Amino acid sequence: MQKLTRSNRKPRRGKWLRLFQFMLAFTLAGAVLLGGLLVYLYQAVLPPAGADRNSQLLDLQGQAIAVFTTGERNQQQVKLEDISPWVIQATLAVEDRKFYEHFGFDVKGMLRAVLVNLREMDKVQGASTLSQQLARNLYLSHERTWSRKLKEAKYTAQLEMQYSKDEILNMYLNEIYYGRGAYGIEAAAQLYFGKPAKELNLAESAILAGIPKGPTYYSPYNHMKNAKDRQKIVLNAMKEIGAITAEEAEKAYEELLAFQSPQQRTGGDQAPYFRDYIRNVVVNELGFNEDLLESGGLRIYTTLDMDAQRAAEEAVASELGGSDGLEVALVSIDPRNGYVKALVGGTNYTTSQYNHVFAKTRQPGSSFKPIMYLAALSSKKMTPVSMFNSQPTLFHYDEDRKTYSPKNYGDKYLGEIDMRRAIAASDNIYAVNTLLTVGAEEVAALGAKMGITSTLTPVPSLALGTSPVSPFEMASAFAVISNQGKRIEPVAVLKITDEEGHVLYEAKEQKQEQVIEPAAAYVLTRLLEGVFETGGTGNRVSEVIQRPVAGKTGTTSTDAWLVGYTPELSTAVWVGYDKGKSLGTAESRKAAPIFAKFTEKALEKVPPKIFPMPDGVVSAYIDPSSGKLATAGCPDKQLVVFLEGTEPTEFCTEHSGESVETEELAPLPVQEEPESGSWWSDLKRWWMN
Known part of the structure; x- marks a missing residue:
């Protein structure tokens, strides 16, 4: 048998060597490819994650309270x-x-x-x-x-x-x-x-x-x-x-679990009506793409004050909880900077997403009258002691081609009354006389300057608030009165950033426009404070509000209002039915307590402040029956404020008798209002006495 020689074994070793080399090369190539794949995967950018990039709404404190998503999607x-x-x-x-x-x-x-x-x-x-x-x-x-x-x-x-x-x-x-x-x-x-x-x-x-x-x-x-x-x-x-x-x-x-009832489930977001309002502002006013708002990871910083918002929701629930079909709108604006602090657009968002705060289909009724009286005061065509006879009256207008015959509520007429009493009692005859004295066009023009964007028809019935406006417009207009005649455009969005914090939008500093002189705004404010005093239409809720407040009620057959303000908040409350159903007596009285409860709760941490008195205001003791300066003989003196130069100069002679010498009719001195005081009720009682 032939022996195996070295030369015979060599080819077999070479075969195994080549196989080893091939496997080594394959392994190295695989390692290189795997390494390359890992490097690629590590460096490759992941696609945009649409689902987890919902834009968020943040309140005034920077806390996320809602998200912007389509349909019923909710994510926080x-x-x-x-x-x-x-x-x-x-x-x-x-x-x-x-x-x-x-x-x-x-x-x-x-x-x-x-x-x-x-x-x-x-x-x-x-x-x-x-x-x-x-x-x-x-x-x-x-x-x-x-x-x-x-x-x-x-x-x-x-x-x-x-x-x-x-x-x-x-x-x-x-x-x-x-x-x-x-x-x-x-x-x-x-x-x-x-x-x-x-x-x-x-x-x-x-x-x-x-x-x-x-x-x-x-x-x-x-x-x-x-x-x-x-x-x-x-x-x-x-x-x-x-x-x-x-x-x-x-x-x-x-364990027995306490699940929320269907009425309690609102999708997790807070302030849903405010969120919808912000969506409209961001897309339609600021021009952001809606897809970007939906899934761009934006952060929308807003003016919403959650303490005030909760106060608004609690006030609405306390008065309208369980109400069948009765709707509500509440919006509150800080008159000092225009910040929208609270907004409730309806009774229940889960049943109706319609935002009544912006509904321009509601007649404000008598709550519109302060705008008219402001036009009368600022034009100096009238003063707080201007007199009209409250009695059934047929008014002629449009060059005597048309007539208008308004009535007072309950057919109650007060005879000769001044502006203070007319405002407190919401007298319609006095209001129409005022409108015709000032001019309907002038009143409509002032309303537009104050923030009323709806069309105000310049006819005598405008005095009674027959031109529909929105609660948002009313809160904006009354903010001008609270802010000493200066208008600041309402603002709700302060800043928008992307998810990395880059600023995409930032609100400019709000400009102030002096719409009316501060003295006129202050005189009207003092008159509107009377609405919450004895004899005023808002007196029944005066015990709830333990701070200076001014405002005006308004009631039509289908709408109930209270629009009012403090130095910190201007608030409009509306109550009514969507389909124009008439309000019952109890339903027509819901707006005032909602306003009162909200105002007191929203400002519970804020010390009461009186409205600051500007220059150009004087006060005098007046005899209310004559509207003239009171004398020592007048039994019922009232302290009334005026724009400087419009205060009465004649003295009352009705209570002095024919034999009284002229020097005995010396008037009480004209005085300026105090600039500060303690608790409101005690201060007013002391000052009036």
Whole structure:
């Protein structure tokens, strides 16, 4: 037999060497490709995440209170530390127990799911990790194709490479769908339990953690049994991983949960009418694209004061809670800077999203009269002691071609009265006489300067508020009176930034326009304070408001108003029916207590302030029956303020007798108003006496 020589063995060694070299080269090439792929995935930019980039509305304190989304979508971002630990443990236990151990893909879980599905000949078990679910929800549709699966794997790897585990978990809990339009755990906590996510207990957390598997099937509002069965599965999963004991699981399952009723569920957002108003401002006035507002991650910084907003909502609920069809509008503006501080556009947003604050279809009635009286005072055609006879009157106008015959409420007529009493009693005859003295065109022009954008028809009935206006216009106009005649355009949006904090819009400093002289505004304010005093139409709520306040009621057959102001807030309240149904006596009296309760609650932390008296104002003791300067013999003296130069110069002679010498009729001195004082009621009582 021929022996094996060295030369015979050499080719076989060369073959193995070449195979080794090929494998080495293949491995190196694979490593290079894998390294290149990892570098690519690490550096590649993830696509825009539409679902988690909802724009937020922030209040005056910078707190997020609502989001801008289409339809019923509701989502509010919270940090991981602001989520209950029970939620986190429940979610990980039932969805992804190996979350902190895998690199985005649970290989063992995937193999186990494949074997189970093959055995059952159906897809009965999945193995998607939280990272995979997040990638699918953020960037992909839910179609079942190989291309989508490959994209899902790619985006999952990118998420794992570019974010920490805590960041991925935080994004997941802010994104996952919990049913009823609630995306994310914060919206879900508010929707189902009316509380923030950080306050959820074990039982509540287990219920919510079970919903995403089937938001409709496991909804406690749709199928309570299914929801409780799923809750038990979640609790058992938590028990298996050692997060809770068997006793804790049983106790949580037996706990009676307090879900919100349908009437309480408002989608999680606060101030929904204000949010809708801001949407209109941002898109239609500031020119932002609506898609950008929906999913551009904008931050809308607004003027909303949540303390005032809650006061407004509580005042409305206290008077109209349970009212069948009766609607409301309340808007309050800071006259000093134009900030819209509170806005309630209706009784219940879930049943009607129509914002009555901007409805230009309502007659203001007598609440419009202060604008007319301001025109009379500022033109100096009339003063607070100008007299008219309150009696049934047929007025002629339009060069005597037309007539107008108004009536007083209840056919009550007061005879000779001055402006102070006419305002307090809301006398219509005096009002029409005033309009014809000043001129309807002049009144309409002043209304426009003060912020009334609706058309004011210059006819005698304008004196009684027959031209429809919106509550927003009325609050804006009365803010001028409160702000010593200076108009500041109302503002609601202060700043808009993108999600990285870059400023896209910032409101300019509001310009002040002196519409009327401060003295005229102050004189009218003192007259409007009488509305809340004895004999005034707002007297029945005077006990509620423990601070200086001025305003005017207004009532038509279908509308009830109170528009008033303090130095800090100008507020309009309207109550009525959408379909023009007539108001009953009790319903027509709802606006005043809403105004009073709101004003006092909104300003409870603000010390009472009197309205500051400007230059150009004087006061004098007047005999109310004659409208002349009072003398020592006049039995009923009243202190009245005037624009300087319009105060009476004649002395009353009605109470002195024919034999009284002229020197005995010396008038009381003209005095200026005090600039400060203590508690309002005591101050006024002392001053008047």
